[in-house]
Amino acid sequence: MAHATHSNAALTPRARLRLARLVVDDGWSVARAAERYDVSWRTANKWAARYRDEGPAGMHDRSSAPHRQPNRTPAPVVRKIVHLRWKQRLGPVEIADRLAMASSTVHAVLTRCRINRLTHIDRATGEPIRRYEHPAPGDLIHVDVKKLGRVPDGGGWRYVGRQQGDRNRSATVERTGTPRSTWRDPVIGTCYLHTVIDDHSRVAYVEARDDETKQTATAVLRNAVAWFAARGVTVKRVISDNGACYKSHLWQDTCVELGITAKKTRPYRPQTNGKIERFHRTLAEGWAFKKFYNSESARLAALPGWVHEYNHHRPHSAIGKAAPITRLNNLAGHHS
Template identity: 30%
Template sequence: MPWREVSVMEQRREFVRLALQEGANRRDLCRRFGIHPSTGYKWIQRKQASQELIERSRRPRTSPARTAAELEERILAVRDAHPAWGARKIASCLERAGHSSPALSTIHEILRRTGRIVPAPGGPPATERFEMSAPNLLWQMDFKGWVRVGNNVQCHPLTVLDDYSRFDLCLQACADQRDETVRDRLRTTFRHYGLPDAVFVDNGSPWSDSSGEHWTRFSVWLLKLGVSVIRSRPYHPQSRGKDERFHRTLNAEVFALRCFRNLTAAQDAFDAWREVYNFERPHEALNQQVPASRYRPSPRMMPDRLPSPEYDSTETVRSVSTTKSYVHFKGRLWKVPQAFGGERLAIRPLSVDGQYGVFFAAHQVATINLTNGKSVGDVPEQVSAISPG
């Protein structure tokens, strides 16, 4: 009702008083007060019946299609146990437990109506994706941004995710991001799940060296285990979208809900949540299946001793000094990446005359160019060709 004055109730009372006067032109009054005739006659009838002129609720007296209270309680129980889960995951859990599930829109409305849903910030999620064809072909690895726990200690969560299954292989509360810290955690992971074909990392520490060289002692360690290193394109974190999305889920379902007094308490929470994530939490990208349903350990076992590369007896093999990263070839010293200090490298001719490749096993790490007397820096590890951006 478009009443034009400040007090709606006063306008209604005045309208009704005038309309009930003898000889009043009620339709003309409706026009003057700017209301529809049906609205005007409604207030006149209520006044004649000695009823209040207040607005009445338009809510139906009965809702025969409303979800049963027992089912609502089940939905809210799942949500309360997992506050970051949405309608799809809740529906999947109900069906897996043998209960019927209403439409996803109904579950969403129940969550909204009971104040358990918070609109997600930002726009719709990215839709461009890639996926390996089997487990252990590629593991995505990264540190989630650090968080502060009790006693002003920093917690650096190390995460390793299988690209095909989204199975969380490693979730560790680390005190730092040093090379040896990562190796120590990965040794345990490799013993439990075997070795992947490749790991997918960004260009930060400890995967890259602060001097600008891509090769690090960490990546050389992986090469000795037969694990290739693939780097994402600089400034393209979306290429490691599965691990980035995992970090967002970790933040929503663990860090947003509690604080931790120390790293041990954080690790206890990680271990408990990791079980839920891998074996209970339905994953939308897996058609609401759990990651464990698609993951199998790698048949490539972690060796007891770190192997060294083997070269043919006819090859030119040089040992790199532990103090200066050079190899001696054709009467000169040639620069190689510092990460290969103390290692044995093979020098093999390339298809271009006057050029030789410096190889660590099957991986070319530098190029020697006899025509200009210089070595071409280091040959970096493989840069991802699967970056969507």
């Protein structure tokens, strides 16, 4: 079994063995051997003594953990800490207050049990997040709609400020002829991004539309299925939330026509469709609000380039930091 060398070690196991043999086998003095390998007398003497007692096997690092820990937190207390963490998602201070112990001790226990962070716990239920990935491209695609307010001519408030942003919005409404409400800010419309994510590869397909009707949703599905088919992927199942367009008879009939099994997420459980929810966040941060756009058309013009970058060049942490498109390697029999 190979042993790792401490990152700050002055000598590798092989150099330690050479030093020890100079002292034990060749009769060098410890001081001379220490000078030869540019280490302290204490270090040279330690490895020479290890070599005498254990031979070459003693040249590897040992764990610094004590053999006995009489003050370690008792197992029943550890179970109570873990229970409060899992079921109530309490932090170290709150758990320590309930159990009348130091918060630093609770934090140490949580760290040792690898639950010091809640990123892998469903905050709604307290249950561990169950991650899944279908084995082949096309086994399941996720669909959803991301709504974004359109960018007014001259730029939105995020980059030009509230005052100028309101003026830009008003001017855009007057130019486009969009009705102005009498009791709220003028509205310039919503961009509906129909997004599709392949569960296995994380390859994304996006269309910007003017609505989220059942006709639009089914048209996007047909386009996405054709787009994936052109890349050697046959879509078998699709999962969506319980939006009106996805509950329609037209959606069901279209899925049947395309030979796709339609599935729905659990009500009020967006985590079931978590891959596409996470993609929406990446889409917003990486494209929609990443830089200044002086109009909605300018932002939409940048969308295809960003999607291409996401699919072909951006490393995805969930698939080993590879680009999603690299997982569409549908060679004959590769995923069978």
